[in-house]
Amino acid sequence: MADDNFFDRVYKVVKQIPYGKVTTYGMIAEFLGSKRSARMVGWALNSSKHNLENIPAHRVVNRQGILTGKRHFGSHNTMKELLESEGVKIVNDNIADLEKYLWHPSK
DNA sequence: ACACTGACCATAA
């Protein structure tokens, strides 16, 4: 698989999210060049399920900090458990202090 | 090649 794919670029960014941090689909999309292609970001992660398992997709949430992708994990609890396990506070399936945990993709 | 779908986002009503 070449690195020319939109997906691979997403993978690289997501893999670089540090422990205990989160980012948003919009930010990744914007970082890639198109703010409107946020859907592709989440979609890339969906593909990642059958591509690689090293992608911390649980650290990627939507603009509101809501765990939109939790239903794509095995259980609807996995994403929350993983984030809380890293010190991220989750309240009613959303991140309590999103700005506090937000990580901006700069590399 | 066409139509539909998708882990989003912004705007309009």
Add this chain to the structure above:
DNA sequence: ATTATGGCCAGTG
């Protein structure tokens, strides 16, 4: 506040 709609781009049937 909530619901609808358009836009974005790539993958799949």
